[in-house]
Amino acid sequence: xxxxxxxxxxxxxxxxxxxxxxxxxxxxxxxxxxxxxxxxxxxxxxxxxxxxxxxxxxxxxxxxxxxxxxxxxxxxxxxxxxxxxxxxxxxxxxxxxxxxxxxxxxxxxxxxxxxxxxxxxxxxxxxxxxxxxxxxxxxxxxxxxxxxxxxxxxxxxxxxxxxxxxxxxxxxxxxxxxxxxxxxxxxxxxxxxxxxxxxxxxxxxxxxxxxxxxxxxxxxxxxxxxxxxxxxxxxxxxxxxxxxxxxxxxxxxxxxxxxxxxxxxxxxxxxxxxxxxxxxxxxxxxxxxxxxxxxxxxxxxxxxxxxxxxxxx
RNA sequence: GGGAGUGUUCCCGAGUGGCCAAAGGGGGCAGACUGUAAAUCUGUUGUCAGUGACUUCGAUGGUCCGAAUCCAUCCGCUCCCA
Numbered sequence: 001x002x003x004x005x006x007x008x009x010x011x012x013x014x015x016x017x018x019x020x021x022x023x024x025x026x027x028x029x030x031x032x033x034x035x036x037x038x039x040x041x042x043x044x045x046x047x048x049x050x051x052x053x054x055x056x057x058x059x060x061x062x063x064x065x066x067x068x069x070x071x072x073x074x075x076x077x078x079x080x081x082x083x084x085x086x087x088x089x090x091x092x093x094x095x096x097x098x099x100x101x102x103x104x105x106x107x108x109x110x111x112x113x114x115x116x117x118x119x120x121x122x123x124x125x126x127x128x129x130x131x132x133x134x135x136x137x138x139x140x141x142x143x144x145x146x147x148x149x150x151x152x153x154x155x156x157x158x159x160x161x162x163x164x165x166x167x168x169x170x171x172x173x174x175x176x177x178x179x180x181x182x183x184x185x186x187x188x189x190x191x192x193x194x195x196x197x198x199x200x201x202x203x204x205x206x207x208x209x210x211x212x213x214x215x216x217x218x219x220x221x222x223x224x225x226x227x228x229x230x231x232x233x234x235x236x237x238x239x240x241x242x243x244x245x246x247x248x249x250x251x252x253x254x255x256x257x258x259x260x261x262x263x264x265x266x267x268x269x270x271x272x273x274x275x276x277x278x279x280x281x282x283x284x285x286x287x288x289x290x291x292x293x294x295x296x297x298x299x300x301x302x303x304x305x306x307x308x309x310x311x312x313x
Numbered sequence: 314g315g316g317a318g319u320g321u322u323c324c325c326g327a328g329u330g331g332c333c334a335a336a337g338g339g340g341g342c343a344g345a346c347u348g349u350a351a352a353u354c355u356g357u358u359g360u361c362a363g364u365g366a367c368u369u370c371g372a373u374g375g376u377c378c379g380a381a382u383c384c385a386u387c388c389g390c391u392c393c394c395a
Contacts, residue, residue: 075350
């Protein structure tokens with residue numbers, strides 16, 4: 001009865017073991033990996049983004065990893081276009097597409113088939129909006145939004161200027177209200193038959209401990225060099241300069257903080273990020289969670305995957 | 314040994330007699346999220362019953378109707394002179 005394309009999704013907070021599990025499953029079930037990650041797409045940013053290693057990437061084909069220059073922009077729409085193409089390509093080969101990542105917006109948008117408003121970048125409008133924000137403040141911009149789209153305004157906090165500005169931007173650019181867009185963007189049916197596997201720790205402190213450990217590891221494996229590279233190009237690296245892992249070292253390069261202080265900042269930022277990721281994934285009701293403290297999780301995840309592939313789910 | 318400080322809730326830090334369970338920040342916890350999302354933002358954070366009570370501002374004792382705030386002693390830390 002299900003003739004939709006099957007995709008396996010592996011999600012979870014940073015440092016929860018997504019990469020390891022995805023490679024194991026890919027090898028076992030003849031799969032290829034598609035990264036749902038907004039930062040691993042960039043070349044030369046390897047350590048800080050916790051990309052799969054060269055060896056891992058050679059063991060299993062990876063898509064949407066390491067294919068953009070750091071100065072190139074990336075966003076949900078690009079991700080969806082590329083991911084769709086990759087899924088089709090992998091499926092055509094008779095292989096299993098495995099979407100792996102921690103960017104909640106990307107994953108949810110793809111599996112729900114969200115249709116974003118197509119529009120060309122319009123720098124002038126963005127700049128104009130930023131100027132207005134600087135000049136008149138959050139409050140004023142929010143009032144503008146209230147005028148053009150009171151319904152959407154109710155769901156956004158006035159301080160969340162990124163969301164407020166975006167909604168105004170869409171309106172100025174296309175004449176469409178965000179509230180309409182929200183309704184129209186969601187198709188009746190999901191485009192794929194997806195199985196969602198979520199990775200997490202029973203004990204939050206273990207997750208945080210693992211994050212700290214991983215940052216320490218990165219410190220000895222080149223994150224500082226990468227950070228310096230990003231620092232020197234920060235004005236050109238629009239998306240990538242906002243990655244956690246690099247901007248935390250900027251104070252060090254400016255001579256304002258020690259390396260140790262920056263590393264602590266990075267750990268903290270990563271922990272906070274992991275929590276935000278979990279908030280996102282916890283809202284998605286159809287995730288099959290696996291707690292990684294239980295050693296058998298890989299085996300159980302494989303069993304579930306097998307059922308999914310063979311249609312016994 | 315003499316002198317000057319200082320000790321606040323998980324942390325930093327404001328508070329110098331009542332409006333103080335105590336500003337602000339951090340952290341924790343929870344949440345939001347439709348094209349920069351590793352971004353951006355929100356709520357909450359002594360305890361217990363929930364418009365009230367109780368315990369808390371190094372310790373002990375005191376002054377006062379009333380103290381984190383004043384006094385005494387003690388303990389800890391910092392700095393200066395020796």
